[in-house]
Amino acid sequence: MAEMDTSSGGGHKKGPGVKKSKKLSTRVDLTPMVDLGFLLITFFIFTTTMSQPTAMRLFLPKDTEKPEEQNKIKASGALTIMLGKGNQVYFYEGDDPTKIQASNFKDIRGIIINKKKSTDPKDFVVVIKPTQDATYLNTVDILDEMTINDISRYAMVDITADEYKLVQLTEQANGIK
């Protein structure tokens, strides 16, 4: 491959008077070239951005004051998830905020799945209420959880003062600062 046949009419015996010209090998040592090639490959592998960022779509509901335009939800099918400080999650079922329970991002999936199984799909709705102590990461995580568990009806709503107070009380009781 890397050498060329430079001998002309191989096998011929040259006459006695003909001077034998020195045959130079055209074989090139390719090892340094390979070294260089792999060096550049490693450089490009390390600098390349493998994972392109993705976009996560979110549709916001229209704010409306008119009651007839608002979507009514059945209290029995509602699961309210509140995001607190320190990556903590609080939730309650139905419309009674005093039944608040503490959870975290690992366990919330099981809770969502259980609730989804035990309720009529028509009535099932998840209400997400991030508090002012929650981070953007928490918000995206919980929205992602909706996609993961294939929940079609969910809403992001502002937390009420009473609920925030309950979250704070639970935080204090659990010693989360």
Add this chain to the structure above:
Amino acid sequence: MPKVKVPRKSTNIDMTAMCDVAFLLLSFFILTTSFKPDEALSVVTPKSVSTKAVDAKNAVTITMDAEGKVYFSVSDENPGEKETIISTVDQLRSLGLTEEEKKAFIRKGSFVGVPLSNLKSYLQLNADQIKNFKAPGIPVTDTLNNDLVIWMRAANTAFAGAKMQLFVKGDNNAKYPSFKGVIDAFKKNEIFKFSMITDPENAPPGTELFKKQEATGSKKAG
């Protein structure tokens, strides 16, 4: 007994094939690589299972850094819209920007992270000064004084005919109130669709989405 002749083999290996492979891979990586753009803000985005790729065309990006400061930027591919945006903002708030200051906004890679009242002085800074400038962020958390509303109204006007792609790029540690302020600014301008820029992540095994992806064989979600 005759001696068994062991032919002496050369230890010289033909490197040509290896060289071919090396350069083939090299050309592949050169062609596929896209360098990370030099970003003025370092933002660590959260992960999501969404698989939709980000398209930079007609993009308006709202960036939130770790401290919850909000920045506004428009894709460099739309210099015309950028001009309309800065002119509209200028008119809406009668800031009295000069042509020079407007050009500073249209310049490549520019982003704004100052209240509208400071916009004029911010646009007078040169590139070196901007590097050292500590931007206070666009105020959003105060509902009465949400400057992003003005920016979004201007963006809406500029992209009136085309389809505007609105992206929110937030840092993991940004607090929820800044995100809410951004959403409020969108809502006030009747924008109800936007995308959040995230890093890809696989669906956790055993979940509904995982089963769905298995069933369809594709990775379409969100």
